Amino acid sequence: MAENTQKDPEMILCDMCTEEDRKPARKTCMKCEISMCVQHLQAHLTTPVLLQTHPLTEPMVLCGTTKCPQHGKLLEYYCLDDMTCVCVSCAIEDQHRLHNMKTFSTAHKExxxxxxxxxxxxxxxxxxxxxxxxxxxxxxxxxxxxxxxxxxxxxxxxxxxxxxxxxxxxxxxxxxxxxxxxxxxxxxxxxxxxxxxxxxxxxxxxxxxxxxxxxxxxxxxxxxxxxxxxxxxxxxxxxxxxxxxxxxxxxxxxDPEHHQELVATGPDLFFEPEIFPSSMSLSNNKRKVLHGTWMGECSATLLIRSTLPIPNFLRWVVRLSKKYNWMIGFCGKDSVNDVKNGPVYALSCEDVNLSCLTTAYEDCPEAPSCPQGFGMKMNPGVPNAENRKLTVSSTALTYQGEKEDEPVPRPETVEVCWNFLAASLSFFSRIGQHQREEICTLEMSLNNWDLVPFVQLKMKNAENTATTEKSWKCSCGKVHTMNGSRYISSPFQFECISMSSNCSCGKKLGGPDITELVCELC
Structure with a gap:
């Protein structure tokens, strides 16, 4: 019999039998670290103390794997968090004490x-x-x-x-x-x-x-x-x-991440002026912003509104003139007149430099809240939010990797994607009909804010432009001089460029030939 058993190299033999007559093992005791045949196993099966404290497994070669390498104690539990076998000291004293611990049999079943x-x-x-x-x-x-x-x-x-x-x-x-x-x-x-x-x-x-x-x-x-x-x-x-x-x-x-067909902004979206100087006007469909360059100063803030209920995912595409600085994103409903004086998530462009703006309260909770739509209200459950300090951070955008520290180039067409469920705001630079490149993605934190989408526009060196006297000669020969937004030769001040402001001969001051497109939803 012994000779036959030795012919099977995978068979585990009883460690308690004599060398001359070793029988096949029925179980292995992990605590005793021995394998036993049916006869020698009886003590473990009939003694209550051994039955409760000595775990038995199918016959196996232990090779010293049943003891904890740190404490030298028997491995008796399984840590579901770290997916490893641990001893009692690991489970109640060391790094696993707060983890989800199970006995071997329970862990096996689950x-x-x-x-x-x-x-x-x-x-x-x-x-x-x-x-x-x-x-x-x-x-x-x-x-x-x-x-x-x-x-x-x-x-x-x-x-x-x-x-x-x-x-x-x-x-x-x-x-x-x-x-x-x-x-x-x-x-x-x-x-x-x-x-x-x-x-x-x-x-x-x-x-x-x-x-x-x-x-x-x-x-x-x-x-x-x-x-x-x-x-x-x-x-x-x-x-x-x-x-x-x-x-x-x-x-x-x-490469679907960087190449998607450019889809036009939905017809339900339009601009709504919030801060709008007399030098600017909107097209009839409220999707184009125009500026009379002959009228000087240009600094405007526009909200983006919708005629339809806002879906879980929203996108819009804005084409912007190179002559203007701009900021695009979400700002506080109560701080539209000064977007940086309240919560704001935006992409900003000053000359050729891009930066992203994010907002947080001190000790802001980590979990994001799902916004509720345009004029979206973040989770109101933040305790004493009104007494906590608001922090607006601005980060310059530069390339990573091979072009590390090089500034991200100024885009002419920006695609904005707002994800309701992920509470994130992404900006892409559109190049042609199919190519796009991600500029940045902002995570919107949990706060009690009302946020609205906006676009802020400002002519480069607008301070100097606004104080410079300009003149325009009408075809009738009369010259009109303008300082800021007022024509010296006229008794009125412009309220809106789209209103009729005429020379004494009846021709509109400035003329349509020097009115340019600032931005548009495209």
């Missing part, structure tokens, strides 16, 4: 149930969300083929290269899902509690990696993606008008 739930979630992630590689490839091929029918052979080659690259990238990401499935199945087949707990940490890591997989993300960041994106961009510039849609589709496929 984690097995969790693995089953995550296995179902991964199955749903693949099936319900239609993330299979075959369906994805078919969908993208049909969409791009429709755009590429009228294009020359060079464009078709670009499509094939892009699809092959993305397919390779997606296939690599599929490995994480397959690995997680294999890990879960291996863990579920493991009957021994101690072995299961030892391998659970790796299984958990595999599952988390699989849950983070997004098959629609495009190519992984790196030189290969940058090179391919650049190649497509250069070829796109030489394509005819019909190729523009195809080119944009490829960029969105490869």
């Amino acid at each position: 984690l097995m149930e969790k693995l089953k739930a995550e296995q179902e979630a991964l199955r749903g992630k693949t099936e319900d969300d239609n993330l299979s590689l075959e369906k994805w490839e078919k969908s993208e091929s049909e969409k791009l083929s429709h755009c590429g029918v009228r294009l020359i052979e060079a464009v078709t080659n670009l499509r094939d290269i892009s699809l092959a690259s993305v397919k390779t990238s997606v296939s690599a990401r599929m490995v994480s899902i397959k690995t997680s499935k294999s890990s879960i199945e291996a863990a579920q087949q493991e009957k021994d509690t101690f072995r299961f707990l030892q391998m659970y940490s790796q299984v958990h890591q595999d599952v988390e990696k699989a849950k983070a997989v997004d098959l629609r993300r495009g190519l992984e960041p790196g030189s290969d993606r940058d090179k391919l994106v650049q190649e497509i961009r250069q070829n796109g510039e030489r394509m005819v008008k019909q190729a523009s849609n195809f080119w944009g589709s490829l960029l969105t496929l490869l």
Whole structure:
């Protein structure tokens, strides 16, 4: 019998039997650190003290893994927070004392149930969300083929290269899902509690990696993606008008974070003047801001309003003149006349320098609150908020990485995205129809504030412009001199540029030829 048992190298033998007749072990005592056959196991099964204090597992080779390396005591508990086995001293005295602790058997049961739930979630992630590689490839091929029918052979080659690259990238990401499935199945087949707990940490890591997989993300960041994106961009510039849609589709496929088709601002949004000098006016649809340069001073604050209820996600695009400084974002409803004197989240441009403004109370709670819409009211549950100091911080924006410390260039077209659920405000620089670059994203903290979206405009060197005397000669020959916003030769002061202010001959002072566009919702 002994000779037969020795032929199976994986069989665990009883440590209490004589060397000549060692029988197969039935259980291993983790406290005694010995394996026992049916006969020698009886004492552990019939003695109440041993039964309660000596944990038994399936036969295994211990190799000194049952003791805590720090305290030298028996490992008896499992820390769910750190996913590791600990001793009683770790559980009640050291770094694990405030963690979620379980006995081995309880932890085994709970984690097995969790693995089953995550296995179902991964199955749903693949099936319900239609993330299979075959369906994805078919969908993208049909969409791009429709755009590429009228294009020359060079464009078709670009499509094939892009699809092959993305397919390779997606296939690599599929490995994480397959690995997680294999890990879960291996863990579920493991009957021994101690072995299961030892391998659970790796299984958990595999599952988390699989849950983070997004098959629609495009190519992984790196030189290969940058090179391919650049190649497509250069070829796109030489394509005819019909190729523009195809080119944009490829960029969105490869790098959706930076390439999305520019969608016009919804027709429900419009400007509402809050501070509006006589030198400025609005278009009839209230989506363009005009300035009569012949009238000097230009410093205005406009709110952005909507004719419709505000959704959970809102975006607008503003085109701005290079001649003006500006600030875009959200400010306090009661501090619109002086946005920096109250809560503000904004992107600011002074000359060619960009900066972001954020606001917080001292000891502001960490958890963000979901705003309620335009004129949104943040969570009113902040105790004694009115007695706490308000801090507005301004941070200059510079590049990171290879262009570290270089200033971010001034954008002409800014896309603003407000996320209701995430309580975040993002700004993008739009370059052409398909390309965009993120400028910054601001997190809105928990406070009792009423916030409204706004745009603030100011002509560069407006102080000097406002005090400079200017003149305008009418076609009738009469010369009108203006200082600030008042014509010396006229008995009235302008209230609005859109109002009729005429020369004695009847012609409008200044004329429409020197009225320029300052900004517009586009």
